[in-house]
Amino acid sequence: MAGLRWPDAMELLVFLLGFLLVYYLIRARTSNKLPPGPSAWWQFANLFSSDRKPPHIRLEEYRKRYGNVTTLYILWMPIILLSGFQTIQEALIQYSREFAGRPRTRINYLLSKCQGIIFAPYGSSWKRQRRFTLTILRNFGLGKIYFEEKILEEAEYLIDTLKASLEGQAVDAHPVITSAVSNVTCMVIFGRRFHYEDKTFTHLVGLYDEMLRLQSGIWIRICSVFPFILHFPGPHQRIFENQAAIFAILQGFIEQHRETLSGGTIRDFIDAYLLEMKKERDGSFDSMLTEGNLLHDIHDLFLGGTETTTTTLYWGLLYMMAYPDVQVKCQEEIDEVIGRSRRPSMEDSSGMPYVSAVIHEVQRYANILPLSVARAMTQDTIFMGHTIKKDTLVLINLYSALTDEGQWKHPHQFNPENFLNDSGEFFKPDAFIPFSMGVRACLGERLAKMELFLFFTSLLQHLEFRWPDPATSPNLEGLYKIMVAPHPYEMLVRRRETSGDP
CATH class of the missing domain: 1.20.5 (Single alpha-helices involved in coiled-coils or other helix-helix interfaces)
Structure with a gap:
């Protein structure tokens, strides 16, 4: 002033x-016709409370007090919270299209331009991007031997890198795990892998990590409620600077592909998109395959294909150190079914119920996305007796489904028995929905499942993971930055001998 x-x-x-x-x-x-919930004043006062519980834990408290359909507020902006597996299933399956929108806030528009897959509004353009992306993934062999080979090759690079550090020194494996998982995504998008020390590659991965931190902070919420702030300088401008830096790198890859594009050879996602975009432009109809959508599609694929799988694997190794008996049982099953010299295969998963149960339990208990990407109503809808207006923001409380006491044997413990029946056979409860459900379910689910099984099994086949300080225990509390990640940790890695073949 x-x-x-x-x-x-x-x-x-x-x-x-x-x-x-x-x-x-x-x-x-x-707003008096909305579902019950805490008052906006009470929530505002809690911003200044010393109680700093993770958001999904606080939301569970609201659920227990107000029910599975709850109204929350960011100041005067109402948000509907859906909790409990049955409620979520009804909303995302029976009312799938009504709950398929994305928030129509100014900051969301500036970041997504209504393009891409993850953050684009529900409509014809989004449907086209999703359908075309799935087609390309299938054409490149998703679910087939080609993808397995690429993942296993990267797993070998990761194992060799970890073996190189075996000098009795504790190491933080997060950077190399991130690089390995990112490289699988890079092979799909860019048609190549990168050395773990490549400067452009490490810079891009670092920018995405910073993006998650920025977009989980208080400024994204302030700008959603007070969009005029976007016109002024301040810490919130770092969100746009970060995205601009990411897009500059991705645009550079697009230009490289454009210069070397050959009509007879499709090397990767970018090639396939550029060729199909040209074909549609040469036709007589308006194309929804555009330069902007290509850029945002690549951004979404890199984000979705890297951060979630990396974080899950990072949790998985931490749990193996926290529960060494589980690690031993996994390795015994791997030795029995695969041995220590043959590469794993997705076909092995059906004969490895315990390892499959452990991988699924890591996903359930780590619960890295306790709240799925925010949604919005596409039309006025009466749901469970409540009238929810078009464009109202909706949060899906996946944490409540993954810890639903009516769905799990041990909802609040890490226990692979959650996915084993009385005969020791693997089974998957309906409430296992870490990839969400309905028309907005994660399109990379199949690839993520392949990566988790092949990376996890390969690592335990060749290496043992130990907590470096016997006097302490691993910290299993998560850090919230949109995704829930472990606190950074170090581990001791020991090579397993190449014996024990079946």
């Missing part, structure tokens, strides 16, 4: 606060 005398500045501040109060009261009166 440069140029204003102190009394004038105080009068202006009081006026603004009064205006916001009146505006809130008007908006609050129009």
Whole structure:
């Protein structure tokens, strides 16, 4: 308030606060038909509380008090929280299209431009991007030997890198795990893998990690409620600077592909998109395959294909150190079914119920995406007796499904028995929905399942993982940055002898 005398500045501040109060009261009166929930005032006061529980834990408290359909607020902006497996299933399957929208906030528009797959609004363009992406993945052999070979090759690079550090020193494996998983995505998108020390590659991976931190912070919420702030300098501008840096690198890869594109050879996703985009432009109809959609599709594929699988594997190795008996049982089953010299195969998974149960339990218990990507109503809808207006924001509480006490044997413990029947056979409860459900379910689910099984099995086939300090225990509390990740940790890695073949 440069140029204003102190009394004038105080009068202006009081006026603004009064205006916001009146505006809130008007908006609050129009929301009395929404589901029950804590008052906006109470939630605002809790912003200044010393209680810093993770968001999904606090939301579980709301669920227990107000029910499975709850109204929350960011100031005067109502948000519907859906919890419990049965409620989520009804919403995302029976009302799949009604709950398929994305928030129509100014900051969401500036970041996504209504393009791509993850953050694009439900509509014809989004359907086209998703359908075309799935077609390309299938054409490149998703679910077939080609993808297995690429994942297993990268697993060998990862194992060799970890073996090179076997000098009795504790190491943090997160950077090389990230590089390995990212390289699988890079082979799909860019048609190549990168050395783990490649500067462009490590810079891009670092930018994505920073993006998650920025977009889980308080500024993204403030800008959603007060979009005029976007016009002013401040810490929130770092969100856009980060995205611009990511897009500059991705655009560089697109230009390299354009210069070397050959109509007879499709090397990767970018090639396939550029060729199909040209074909549709040469046709007589408007194409939804555009330069902007290509850029955002690549961005979404890299984000979805790297961070979730990396974080799950990082949790998995931490659990193996926290529960060494589970690690031993996994290795015994691997030795019995595969041995220590043959490569694993996806066909092995059906004969390895314990390893499959452990991998699924890591996904369930780590619960890396306790809240799926925010949704919005595509139309006015009556759901479970409540009227939810079009464009109302909706949060899907996946944590509540993955810990639903009516669905799991041991909902609040890490225990592979959650996925084993009385005969020791693998089974998957319906409430296992880490990839969400319905039309907005993760399109990379199949690839993620392949990577998790092949990376996890390969690592335990060749290496043992031990907690470096016997006097302490692993910290199993998560860090929340959109995804729930472990606190950074170090581990001791020991080579297993190449014996024990069946």
